[in-house]
Amino acid sequence: MADAAVAIADETGLEALSLARVAAQLKMTTTALYRYVDDKATLIQLMVDRAVGDPPAITGDDWRARCRRWVEHLAQRYAQHPWLSEVTPTGMPTQPRAYAWIDALVAALDDAPEVDALRLAMLLDSLVRIYATLERTLRADPPAPWLGEAVVERFPRLGGAEQQDVTDAGAELRYAVDAVLRGL
Amino acid sequence: MADAAVAIADETGLEALSLARVAAQLKMTTTALYRYVDDKATLIQLMVDRAVGDPPAITGDDWRARCRRWVEHLAQRYAQHPWLSEVTPTGMPTQPRAYAWIDALVAALDDAPEVDALRLAMLLDSLVRIYATLERTLRADPPAPWLGEAVVERFPRLGGAEQQDVTDAGAELRYAVDAVLRGL
DNA sequence: ACGTTACAGTGAATGGCATGCACAGTCAAG
DNA sequence: CTTGACTGTGCATGCCATTCACTGTAACGT
8 A cells, every 4th residue: 555655656746645546546445545544644654664765784984975875875765756855744753764764874973973863863864855855846847047137136146146056956965965064 | 815824824834724714814705815816825925925024134243153143033933933844845936035035144144255155045944944844843743752662672773862852943953053054 | 977897706616635434245263 | 154353335524726607896988
């Protein structure tokens, strides 16, 4: 059931995911799904758990590099399932896989000095989410020049950034992560 | 109309906001609202613009301190309207106020060396969003200890962080912003 | 003063959605 | 053979966004 739902979300996004469509995919009635799941929300939780999957094993000399690898892996999962960034986060993680990812980051921070792994995990995860959201919306919207003549006229200070490129969400993510890692 | 919608969202959250309720508040029929707004989505855009409001004037010696002030102000707006963090961002900003905030940050970065203001604005805004979301969900959920015995048993490395306090979203935000500003 | 036109709001209707409840088949254990 | 758990169905409810055809009303040009 979770797999069917993930397949639908992969194709049509989270907005278009309804229990009716999941049921159709499984050749069941909509209401039959309530035998297995209390709620649409819990189904989505299951989907997230499944789509994010298990954390990778990370090796490398530099702990910052290991952090970046961790981020890359997570970002890759988000890229495979763009709807992940549409899921509204609901507080602290309760799914087992989430703990596994945090654990993996803690392992990667083995020899890092004075780094608060839990906080960092939350921060990095959030950054991945954000730039995944950015990527998704960039894909959906026309890549509008976003700074028109009129705007620059009203806010002259923005003039310099006019032709700036914000089309590569991956690059933005790396920028943000690098800034954080340098600043720790 | 936007004000009525903001009032409802302030009280009951974004989930509970329906055009029917807005109409009731205004003593109109639901369908009458479509005279003024194409879509529920565009109504929400208007609401965001109104709720975020105009950026403050920021003064101070240190550009990092000015950045922090900018973040504090923005976070304050999110605190006043918690539903803001529930709004799914839709690509680059199109509302005039958004430009004004970016412009304000650019101004604050006047004498900062080699800082990409646009990128930084996006990053800081994202951070504010994230920790506003955290605060909202902390308020909604029971502040569960989130790391049970069973979890620590399966992931021994997480043991140290067991009793860690993640209840103060404001502190987390400052931690993240400080890390970023140091790392630029 | 009269007709026209833009505007503001209404009412009914459509199609989708999550979800609840009472029922029917099916299959295994006593 | 019977009972009971399990799996699935059908029907129904209430909420939602959105569309369309319609009515009143207020301003404006002649």
